[in-house]
Amino acid sequence: MPTRKSTTRSKRPVARGKSGRPPRQRHAQAQAAHRAKSPKKWSHHVMETSDAMDIQHDIFxxxxxxxxxxxxxxxxxxxxxxxxxxxxxxxxxLNFYINRAGRNLPKARRDTLQQAKRKLREAFGRAP
Incomplete structure (x- = not known):
């Protein structure tokens, strides 16, 4: 009986999406398109276009x-x-703003926003 050579490649097909490309290539393609459109401030885009509620301008x-x-x-x-x-x-x-500001948020402003969280809980009748 002849011996078979074992192959290292898997017999499973590569998962492909609608574009016909493997997931890693689709991700790279989407990232490249995103960088071409807006290199900075994606959080501003989220605030403007998402289904988030309408808030007062510059309230934070x-x-x-x-x-x-x-x-x-x-x-x-x-x-x-x-x-x-x-x-x-x-x-x-409120959390979105605090998280996106990150290290650039001064300590005094961060403390004010943390206190605003407590005031917001009180305003809605929630326990701190």
Whole structure:
């Protein structure tokens, strides 16, 4: 009986999507297209085009913790462009801003925004 050579390649076909390319190539193609359109500030694009609620312009940059919490509560209860409850939407927007600012956010401003979280929980009657 003749002996068979073992091959190292798998007999399974490569998974392909709609474009006919393997996933890694599709990802690289999408990344290249994204870099060509907007090299910076994708979070600004998300804020402008997503189904997030409509908020007051520059609310996170100016104002006290109370005014931020009040504005977010008002925006989230009035908005028709939210997916969750008003509390979830307001807290998500606040967390999104804090997370995207990252290390560039001064400590004093970060403390104000953290206090705004507590005020927002109080405004919605949630436990801290």
């Amino acid at each position: 940059k100016t104002g006290s913790a109370e005014s931020i919490a009040h504005s977010l509560k008002q925006s989230s209860t009035k908005s028709r462009r939210r997916k969750g409850t008003p509390f979830q939407s307001a807290m998500s927007m």
